[in-house]
Amino acid sequence: MAAGAPSPRGCRDWHATRRGLLGRARDVVPVPADALESLDAFARGGGLTRRNLLERGVGLWIGCSAVASLSTRGVLEAAAAQAADAPDATILVSLYLDGGNDGLNTLVPLADPRYQPLRARLGVAPESTLALPDAPGFGWHPSLTGLKQLYDAGKVAVMPAVDFQDADQSHFNSAAYWRTGIVGPSRETTGWLGRALDATGARDNPLQAISVDHSPDPVLASRRAPTATVHDPSSFDFWIRGAWDREGFVRAYREAATGATDSPALAAARSTYRDAFLVQDRLRPLKVDDEHPLPPAPVPYPDSDLGTGLQNLARMLGAGFGTRVAALSIGGFDTHDDQAPDHADLLSDVGDSLWAWQADLAARGLSGRVLTLVWSEFGRRPQENDSAGSDHGAGGLVMLVGDRANGGIRTEFPGLARLDGDDNLLVTTEFRTVYATLLESWLGVEAARVLPGIDAARLPLVR
Amino acid sequence: MSARDRAMVARLLWRAGFGGRPEEIAELARGGLDTAVGRLLSPRGPALAGRPARVEGAALDSLNAYGHDVLWWLDRAVRTRHHLVERMTLNWHDHFATTNAEVGDNRLMLAQYWTLRRGALGSFRQLARAMTRDRAMQRFLSLSNSHRDAPNENYARELLELFTLGVNNGYGERDVREAARALTGFTYDWDTHRFGFDPERHDGGIKRILGRRGRFTPLDVVDIAVDHPAHAPYLCRKLWGYFTPRPCPPRELAGLVRLYREAGTGVRPVLGRILTNRAVYADLEAPDMVKPPFVYLAGMLRLTRTRIVDDQWRWRLSQMGQVPFYPPNVSGWEGGLAWLSTSALRARFDAATAVLGEAVEDGSIARGQTAGDALRRAYSATGRPWVSGRGRRALADFATRSVAGRDEDWEVEHYLPERQRVLRHLLLAGPDAQVC
Numbered sequence: 047m048a049a050g051a052p053s054p055r056g057c058r059d060w061h062a063t064r065r066g067l068l069g070r071a072r073d074v075v076p077v078p079a080d081a082l083e084s085l086d087a088f089a090r091g092g093g094l095t096r097r098n099l100l101e102r103g104v105g106l107w108i109g110c111s112a113v114a115s116l117s118t119r120g121v122l123e124a125a126a127a128q129a130a131d132a133p134d135a136t137i138l139v140s141l142y143l144d145g146g147n148d149g150l151n152t153l154v155p156l157a158d159p160r161y162q163p164l165r166a167r168l169g170v171a172p173e174s175t176l177a178l179p180d181a182p183g184f185g186w187h188p189s190l191t192g193l194k195q196l197y198d199a200g201k202v203a204v205m206p207a208v209d210f211q212d213a214d215q216s217h218f219n220s221a222a223y224w225r226t227g228i229v230g231p232s233r234e235t236t237g238w239l240g241r242a243l244d245a246t247g248a249r250d251n252p253l254q255a256i257s258v259d260h261s262p263d264p265v266l267a268s269r270r271a272p273t274a275t276v277h278d279p280s281s282f283d284f285w286i287r288g289a290w291d292r293e294g295f296v297r298a299y300r301e302a303a304t305g306a307t308d309s310p311a312l313a314a315a316r317s318t319y320r321d322a323f324l325v326q327d328r329l330r331p332l333k334v335d336d337e338h339p340l341p342p343a344p345v346p347y348p349d350s351d352l353g354t355g356l357q358n359l360a361r362m363l364g365a366g367f368g369t370r371v372a373a374l375s376i377g378g379f380d381t382h383d384d385q386a387p388d389h390a391d392l393l394s395d396v397g398d399s400l401w402a403w404q405a406d407l408a409a410r411g412l413s414g415r416v417l418t419l420v421w422s423e424f425g426r427r428p429q430e431n432d433s434a435g436s437d438h439g440a441g442g443l444v445m446l447v448g449d450r451a452n453g454g455i456r457t458e459f460p461g462l463a464r465l466d467g468d469d470n471l472l473v474t475t476e477f478r479t480v481y482a483t484l485l486e487s488w489l490g491v492e493a494a495r496v497l498p499g500i501d502a503a504r505l506p507l508v509r
Numbered sequence: 510m511s512a513r514d515r516a517m518v519a520r521l522l523w524r525a526g527f528g529g530r531p532e533e534i535a536e537l538a539r540g541g542l543d544t545a546v547g548r549l550l551s552p553r554g555p556a557l558a559g560r561p562a563r564v565e566g567a568a569l570d571s572l573n574a575y576g577h578d579v580l581w582w583l584d585r586a587v588r589t590r591h592h593l594v595e596r597m598t599l600n601w602h603d604h605f606a607t608t609n610a611e612v613g614d615n616r617l618m619l620a621q622y623w624t625l626r627r628g629a630l631g632s633f634r635q636l637a638r639a640m641t642r643d644r645a646m647q648r649f650l651s652l653s654n655s656h657r658d659a660p661n662e663n664y665a666r667e668l669l670e671l672f673t674l675g676v677n678n679g680y681g682e683r684d685v686r687e688a689a690r691a692l693t694g695f696t697y698d699w700d701t702h703r704f705g706f707d708p709e710r711h712d713g714g715i716k717r718i719l720g721r722r723g724r725f726t727p728l729d730v731v732d733i734a735v736d737h738p739a740h741a742p743y744l745c746r747k748l749w750g751y752f753t754p755r756p757c758p759p760r761e762l763a764g765l766v767r768l769y770r771e772a773g774t775g776v777r778p779v780l781g782r783i784l785t786n787r788a789v790y791a792d793l794e795a796p797d798m799v800k801p802p803f804v805y806l807a808g809m810l811r812l813t814r815t816r817i818v819d820d821q822w823r824w825r826l827s828q829m830g831q832v833p834f835y836p837p838n839v840s841g842w843e844g845g846l847a848w849l850s851t852s853a854l855r856a857r858f859d860a861a862t863a864v865l866g867e868a869v870e871d872g873s874i875a876r877g878q879t880a881g882d883a884l885r886r887a888y889s890a891t892g893r894p895w896v897s898g899r900g901r902r903a904l905a906d907f908a909t910r911s912v913a914g915r916d917e918d919w920e921v922e923h924y925l926p927e928r929q930r931v932l933r934h935l936l937l938a939g940p941d942a943q944v945c
Contacts (some may be wrong), residue, residue: 432649
């Protein structure tokens with residue numbers, strides 16, 4: 047916990063008792079809502095202060111500065127050495143569903159008698175849902191055909207009602223807590239995966255962490271470890287019209303990008319340029335042009351930003367750049383109005399993209415090394431609103447996808463009979479417990495090095 | 510007029526506008542910084558210079574043609590003579606961030622642009638009231654058709670969290686819910702596309718918002734939030750942050766808050782005080798703000814006198830990470846150093862390639878052009894941007910090295926223009942060009 051943040055002691059104590067139960071059971075058994083203790087005991091964590099807001103507005107992306115002193119060749123060799131040293135290194139991919147995914151309409155609690163009354167207009171018809179063979183009380187949203195196939199093959203660990211106690215209904219606060227891995231006010235500007243790299247990653251390989259986007263993903267923000275942002279590896283080139291002497295202008299740019307300065311902005315412009323040229327050098331084998339067409343994927347990806355992003359990432363992972371973590375996100379989940387058609391489209395994109403992604407990874411021989419964590423900043427309120435949509439809630443749905451994911455429902459669903467003081471789903475599992483499990487069981491990083499004050503709770507997520 | 514005045518006005522025009530050409534800077538700097546700021550606060554004469562952009566030979570169709578809404582705004586930024594008004598319109602768009610990806614109606618988005626622009630330097634209270642009635646906003650944050658029986662909290666939450674008070678700054682969940690009740694009653698008819706207000710759908714009961722109690726109506730909520738003691742410091746600090754990344758000293762903030770309140774939530778005097786503060790002009794030789802992509806691009810087009818003639822800038826802005834009318838979410842753009850990533854920087858590099866186009870054809874420079882001549886010409890063609898010592902050395906080295914030993918006729922014909930192209934490119938897109 048950052049200094050000054052109240053320590054939610056009651057929360058931990060409460061967790062410890064619940065955890066005992068979770069630890070013994072192979073499959074999690076829903077506990078009657080009456081058994082849940084009052085949540086009032088938790089000190090309200092508060093949120094980000096104005097000062098934080100200001101500081102965040104300024105931004106603190108210092109990720110790339112560590113490569114300043116290395117030559118291109120040094121970096122290439124270091125990256126190759128890292129990949130060669132650990133050809134079986136595990137990879138964790140963060141997929142953020144931006145806006146607050148409606149977990150209750152993703153994994154539908156069919157057996158809960160409160161579901162249909164709360165969702166009179168928005169409820170998914172039970173007969174239309176896709177069955178979970180081992181959990182008859184739940185059904186997948188009908189758009190999730192791709193995800194259902196993965197689940198049936200035992201490749202999806204599903205975690206309903208994951209959040210933090212006394213959940214915050216601000217996108218801004220909640221997303222910041224999930225991204226930093228720290229609940230409550232803090233000045234932390236790094237992401238939890240960025241800190242994992244700071245702890246154990248390379249100092250010389252930006253491609254160890256890839257944001258598949260045009261801007262860096264905050265979960266990968268690090269203090270020292272260099273990171274890369276690559277939207278499309280097919281065309282990551284620097285080109286000036288009518289400049290035949292490529293080496294000439296690249297050298298001039300590199301010269302302009304050296305040197306120390308007191309200005310953080312100018313320092314970042316220089317170091318990011320240096321990194322961008324390094325990334326260009328490394329991505330050259332993936333360039334697509336007339337002579338080198340895009341190799342077909344084993345299964346066609348959906349023609350969507352997510353499908354394209356995952357396909358791009360699969361190519362980069364396949365090339366062996368020593369990548370350990372990657373991140374991407376899709377938006378549109380803040381479904382306050384006319385949710386049904388939009389949410390159906392979003393979920394089919396998610397399910398089908400993940401299905402193609404897993405097939406692609408398998409074809410590349412990578413599926414045993416990659417786990418994908420699908421998360422959102424919160425779930426949505428059980429009671430639908432009057433605009434045929436849903437408002438911000440708590441207790442989001444988290445999923446872990448991959449060959450080594452421990453398929454099944456892995457956290458407790460608290461039911462809808464009893465809700466919290468804001469009429470939201472009760473939270474049964476803190477998201478940091480999910481993170482701690484992945485850090486230790488998958489990335490091989492001691493959780494306490496990344497998550498201050500983390501307790502001993504872990505979940506059976508990896509096999 | 511001193512060189513320092515010129516350097517300060519150059520920075521002023523990047524931070525409070527979209528960059529200035531040397532003659533604009535010289536003209537504005539003539540009376541010193543205070544005069545220049547005064548002219549930005551109360552601009553006179555036509556708002557735009559030159560003729561409107563034409564794409565593929567035809568006038569922009571900002572209401573119907575894909576991407577033309579964005580080009581229309583870009584063209585205004587490129588041609589603006591009312592620097593601060595235009596820049597504050599963009600800042601308010603970031604503050605009251607509304608995205609056409611959700612609204613899906615260019616007409617409503619353009620109307621919102623004018624609402625923001627009209628209120629850009631005026632009373633914040635009036636602007637916040639206007640935004641509450643703004644149709645794009647009403648649709649974006651689910652204010653229209655929020656019904657007394659099930660109030661939609663979307664707008665109420667963002668009004669307190671982002672628009673007036675700051676996250677968790679003096680309000681609680683209960684205030685959000687009560688404000689949402691007071692904000693019910695707006696209507697939108699999907700068949701006739703008409704917006705309205707239906708008293709039958711408004712919750713006329715008593716609400717308790719931020720410690721006040723009454724039968725509040727929608728605009729009362731705005732007033733209650735703006736009158737809350739936490740509002741003025743929040744807004745003044747946010748305004749400060751648009752012009753300098755340095756923290757606002759507590760005494761300075763107190764002064765801004767006093768001015769803001771004395772002026773009845775007037776923005777103009779607050780901006781005047783910020784823009785004459787030393788913090789904005791500190792370290793002229795180590796600029797500490799990253800140019801937002803839209804400012805960077807508009808500035809390149811301004812300084813090179815490049816006209817918008819096609820629609821490539823729409824997707825280039827997207828790759829750089831800032832498309833006006835399409836902020837990523839209701840809290841606007843992350844900004845600051847987050848603008849810089851390997852991917853976004855490559856897009857900025859490419860944008861300079863595109864701005865240069867086919868300028869400086871092979872064979873257009875005669876044998877014998879010296880490195881100094883080449884540099885002078887490149888500076889002049891790019892609006893004489895600020896360059897660091899490191900950048901000057903890289904330029905000078907390249908100016909010499911790139912043509913050394915290239916004496917054959919065909920080499921002179923190609924490599925002298927190539928040198929010119931690369932020098933201009935470095936001036937437009939090198940590390941120094943990313944900051945202001």
